[in-house]
Amino acid sequence: xxxxxxxxxxxxxxxxxxxxxxxxxxxxxxxNQAGRRTVVRVVVDTDGGITLDDIATVSKDVSTALDKTDSxxxxxxxxxxxxxxxxxxxxxxxxxxxxxxxxxxxxxxDRSVTARxxxxxxxxxxxxxxxxxxxxxxxxxxxxxxxxxxxxxTGESAKNDETEGGDR
Numbered sequence: 403x404x405x406x407x408x409x410x411x412x413x414x415x416x417x418x419x420x421x422x423x424x425x426x427x428x429x430x431x432x433x434n435q436a437g438r439r440t441v442v443r444v445v446v447d448t449d450g451g452i453t454l455d456d457i458a459t460v461s462k463d464v465s466t467a468l469d470k471t472d473s474x475x476x477x478x479x480x481x482x483x484x485x486x487x488x489x490x491x492x493x494x495x496x497x498x499x500x501x502x503x504x505x506x507x508x509x510x511x512d513r514s515v516t517a518r519x520x521x522x523x524x525x526x527x528x529x530x531x532x533x534x535x536x537x538x539x540x541x542x543x544x545x546x547x548x549x550x551x552x553x554x555x556t557g558e559s560a561k562n563d564e565t566e567g568g569d570r
Contacts, residue, residue, distance in 0.1 A: 412473050413468070413473055427447050427496065428446060429446060429447050431443070442468070443482045457485065491547060492546035504551075525537075525539055526538050
């Protein structure tokens, strides 16, 4: 059985083109041992969010690709395909773009800021809080964390979420 990091690298190389061909982004691959069984956890996402049907499609495609390889030797494996959870840090421009309208906490320089993402472009993120609106470049941003809101505010950002399919 290969070392865990070598196995993970091999699985990423195998899975990434399969996920991309299906039209999704590969966010993470984790490989862990659970007794004799290897657990492969694949996290995928796309603009507009991912549905259970999307997960089923990707799971089938990834499973087929993994079954054609000897990455696990003769041992059994369990495949888990999932979407990013709300606790997933926002680290890539696409993560920020997919969360426009949401409240986030992020480190900007030496300060922690809680603000709403109002827009994202190639250079950075526009954030709005009680102090006003500011644009922050991606290089200035630390990882963002989406804040769970049980009562979303009404207004333009909430309307945008509704037209894009609501909460994901």
